[in-house]
Amino acid sequence: MSNTIKVFAPATVANVGPGFDILGLALEGIGDEIEMSLSGNEGLKIQMPGSDLPTDPGVNVAGVAVQALLDDLGSSQGITMTIFKKVLAGSGLGSSASSAAGAVYAANNLLGNPFSKHELVRFAMAGEAASSGKAHADNVAPSLLGGFTLVRSYEPLDVIRLAYPEDLVVVVVHPQIEVKTSDSKRILKKDISLETAIAQWGNVAGLVAGLAAPDYDLIGRSLQDVIVEPVRSMLIPGFDQLKQRAIAGGALGCSISGSGPSVFALCNDTTKAEKIGKSFQELYQHLGIDHYVHTSKINPTGARVLS
Amino acid sequence: MSNTIKVFAPATVANVGPGFDILGLALEGIGDEIEMSLSGNEGLKIQMPGSDLPTDPGVNVAGVAVQALLDDLGSSQGITMTIFKKVLAGSGLGSSASSAAGAVYAANNLLGNPFSKHELVRFAMAGEAASSGKAHADNVAPSLLGGFTLVRSYEPLDVIRLAYPEDLVVVVVHPQIEVKTSDSKRILKKDISLETAIAQWGNVAGLVAGLAAPDYDLIGRSLQDVIVEPVRSMLIPGFDQLKQRAIAGGALGCSISGSGPSVFALCNDTTKAEKIGKSFQELYQHLGIDHYVHTSKINPTGARVLS
Numbered sequence: 001m002s003n004t005i006k007v008f009a010p011a012t013v014a015n016v017g018p019g020f021d022i023l024g025l026a027l028e029g030i031g032d033e034i035e036m037s038l039s040g041n042e043g044l045k046i047q048m049p050g051s052d053l054p055t056d057p058g059v060n061v062a063g064v065a066v067q068a069l070l071d072d073l074g075s076s077q078g079i080t081m082t083i084f085k086k087v088l089a090g091s092g093l094g095s096s097a098s099s100a101a102g103a104v105y106a107a108n109n110l111l112g113n114p115f116s117k118h119e120l121v122r123f124a125m126a127g128e129a130a131s132s133g134k135a136h137a138d139n140v141a142p143s144l145l146g147g148f149t150l151v152r153s154y155e156p157l158d159v160i161r162l163a164y165p166e167d168l169v170v171v172v173v174h175p176q177i178e179v180k181t182s183d184s185k186r187i188l189k190k191d192i193s194l195e196t197a198i199a200q201w202g203n204v205a206g207l208v209a210g211l212a213a214p215d216y217d218l219i220g221r222s223l224q225d226v227i228v229e230p231v232r233s234m235l236i237p238g239f240d241q242l243k244q245r246a247i248a249g250g251a252l253g254c255s256i257s258g259s260g261p262s263v264f265a266l267c268n269d270t271t272k273a274e275k276i277g278k279s280f281q282e283l284y285q286h287l288g289i290d291h292y293v294h295t296s297k298i299n300p301t302g303a304r305v306l307s
Numbered sequence: 308m309s310n311t312i313k314v315f316a317p318a319t320v321a322n323v324g325p326g327f328d329i330l331g332l333a334l335e336g337i338g339d340e341i342e343m344s345l346s347g348n349e350g351l352k353i354q355m356p357g358s359d360l361p362t363d364p365g366v367n368v369a370g371v372a373v374q375a376l377l378d379d380l381g382s383s384q385g386i387t388m389t390i391f392k393k394v395l396a397g398s399g400l401g402s403s404a405s406s407a408a409g410a411v412y413a414a415n416n417l418l419g420n421p422f423s424k425h426e427l428v429r430f431a432m433a434g435e436a437a438s439s440g441k442a443h444a445d446n447v448a449p450s451l452l453g454g455f456t457l458v459r460s461y462e463p464l465d466v467i468r469l470a471y472p473e474d475l476v477v478v479v480v481h482p483q484i485e486v487k488t489s490d491s492k493r494i495l496k497k498d499i500s501l502e503t504a505i506a507q508w509g510n511v512a513g514l515v516a517g518l519a520a521p522d523y524d525l526i527g528r529s530l531q532d533v534i535v536e537p538v539r540s541m542l543i544p545g546f547d548q549l550k551q552r553a554i555a556g557g558a559l560g561c562s563i564s565g566s567g568p569s570v571f572a573l574c575n576d577t578t579k580a581e582k583i584g585k586s587f588q589e590l591y592q593h594l595g596i597d598h599y600v601h602t603s604k605i606n607p608t609g610a611r612v613l614s
Binding site: 018019020021022023150151152153158160162163188189190191192193194195197198199200201202203204205206207208209212213218221222227 | 325326327328329330457458459460465467469470495496497498499500501502504505506507508509510511512513514515516519520525528529534
């Protein structure tokens with residue numbers, strides 16, 4: 001049981017087309033890094049070099065998440081952590097989830113792994129609640145567990161790791177404009193027509209079946225969000241053109257990552273994915289919008305120890 | 308190319324818990340039988356011994372379905388059919404779908420199989436439209452294709468055969484009271500809360516994932532319908548007690564078959580299923596309600612030639 005650890009927790013794409021609030025996947029090569037040490041009984045201390053997010057442990061998502069874990073253990077263990085933010089806040093790539101997941105994963109390790117990764121989800125969710133007002137799991141679940149995850153139910157919490165084909169590749173583009181999660185929640189209607197809901201759960205069923213088979217055509221036909229995307233896409237500059245470029249480039253599908261403004265495309269071919277990433281860049285260069293493009297496979301591992 | 312054929316098309320359980328309007332499964336050992344002959348250019352003629360359903364080919368679901376097939380072929384072929392109804396109308400076990408599916412399957416065979424079973428779904432749907440006013444596919448798809456089916460989308464029509472474990476057993480009980488499909492549609496609200504819809508599609512995703520894995524616990528946890536069952540179950544005598552008996556007897560789950568009043572329980576063990584069937588019978592004997600109980604595996608074949 002080492003006294004210091006450094007961990008990585010990946011950025012994530014939540015919703016993934018039709019799976020609003022239930023589906024998520026983990027990315028490779030992008031995520032927060034957290035260095036953590038046990039420190040007697042001195043409470044929680046957080047540093048975030050280069051970030052202007054709050055470091056008060058009662059407000060910081062990682063602090064709130066670790067405190068929830070310690071409270072569950074009845075522990076007053078002091079912990080010091082340095083969070084290296086690599087996932088930009090407000091990107092729609094699960095920035096707060098990455099910090100919360102990484103922090104509880106690191107703390108659990110330092111404390112001798114009293115919890116499984118599945119059990120850590122609810123502590124990380126406490127961090128999410130501090131950030132967005134609601135204890136979402138669709139980003140923290142894939143950040144912790146890796147792969148493609150389903151939050152079947154919140155009460156009781158039931159998180160499932162879905163079967164999916166290993167050759168899937170995700171392209172994400174982050175237009176660096178600010179869209180607050182709270183704003184993008186507010187523009188959603190509280191009620192929807194039963195008919196629209198049926199169309200959505202038909203696509204959810206098709207997507208899960210297509211991932212399990214695997215059946216790439218079915219995944220592609222099912223990557224349709226008829227409820228959230230039509231509303232939220234209005235907040236994303238050039239969304240329709242991005243989607244056109246993705247489909248023209250052979251992507252299985254393309255939709256909003258989390259609450260946006262990042263957009264993802266899902267492919268089953270790395271070469272196609274990289275070309276689509278370039279066409280995203282070209283569009284945003286043309287539109288004069290600062291942006292960041294990332295292409296990776298789905299991260300099968302989730303949170304992991306770096307050293 | 309024979310001139311006469313006899314076919315079987317199974318009864319079906321639609322919706323299957325959370326999958327309102329999209330999921331369905333085929334039963335073994337119960338279904339309509341149809342004897343059909345080609346007959347020159349004399350139009351369609353239908354007989355239904357022992358049934359008081361309309362035999363006018365412009366109204367009868369099988370007649371409408373076969374006419375849709377003939378129209379698509381541009382054929383004026385005369386056809387004579389005798390439908391032996393084994394699935395009671397208004398049972399919630401896909402009675403009209405069984406006749407429509409069997410009829411188009413028989414006609415397709417007699418005409419040299421110009422269509423695949425998948426392609427026949429839309430003709431059978433025309434029969435369903437004549438019966439219920441809407442061209443549903445969630446009963447005709449499993450009756451034709453067998454197994455566990457998903458109607459991912461209606462426009463365009465996209466029917467998928469889902470992966471499922473072979474040892475699933477279905478118990479259905481049909482309380483012989485009349486509930487018209489049109490009535491049970493009417494009592495549904497046209498709008499639902501987004502929050503409820505999310506709970507439903509979480510369960511749809513869990514059910515499809517559980518069937519594919521297979522993961523019986525997950526299938527059981529996911530067999531929850533938070534939208535339709537709470538409303539429609541009020542029309543079914545003793546519904547709550549049936550469900551209690553099913554769960555106490557070890558069923559994975561229990562819900563309404565189609566628009567009711569039949570109720571189904573899904574099990575992964577024949578002995579348990581038969582005991583649950585008996586406990587259903589005992590309840591309805593106690594309540595003085597005429598009823599019919601049927602226990603079978605999922606029918607993997609769907610519509611088939613008998614002779």
